[in-house]
């Protein structure tokens with residue numbers, strides 16, 4: 521992980537499953553890590569805008585005993601390898617290993633991981649863009665007053681059809697989310 525001082529920098533907080541990679545229902549094998557179409561293009565666009573990129577992910581498969589932390593590390597190493605092959609580097613991956621009933625502070629929609637990341641990397645979590653496919657992603661962002669974008673990949677189309685949450689924006693995927701973020705940044709600079 522690339523720690524450092526990012527004061528003043530704005531970050532995009534990305535969900536993992538269904539947002540960056542194909543949703544597999546408790547992905548437990550690095551070989552099953554497959555990027556969604558347009559993810560590399562979208563992430564390169566966000567980087568070109570000067571934004572930080574962080575993944576924040578609920579991985580209750582660990583707490584449920586479906587796979588262990590070394591397996592989770594291997595899955596994240598595979599994710600970073602696929603991204604690197606497309607010219608994209610993340611600033612970090614933050615994960616919650618707990619089950620819902622553990623009542624931890626880090627499982628989305630709670631914002632413990634985002635607050636921790638903001639302290640470690642020194643950015644303002646209220647000024648970030650949160651992108652994800654489930655209500656918990658959107659609610660974590662809303663907790664902090666961040667801009668929230670629902671992508672309709674993964675569970676996102678279902679989330680949107682059910683009106684299960686009220687994101688600020690909806691995007692078809694990372695390409696469109698990046699275009700939207702560029703537009704929002706320009707508006708704010710005008």
Ligand SMILES: [Mg+2]
Nearest residue numbers: 535537538653
């Ligand atoms: Mg997801």
Ligand SMILES: [Zn+2]
Nearest residue numbers: 616624626627
């Ligand atoms: Zn947790």
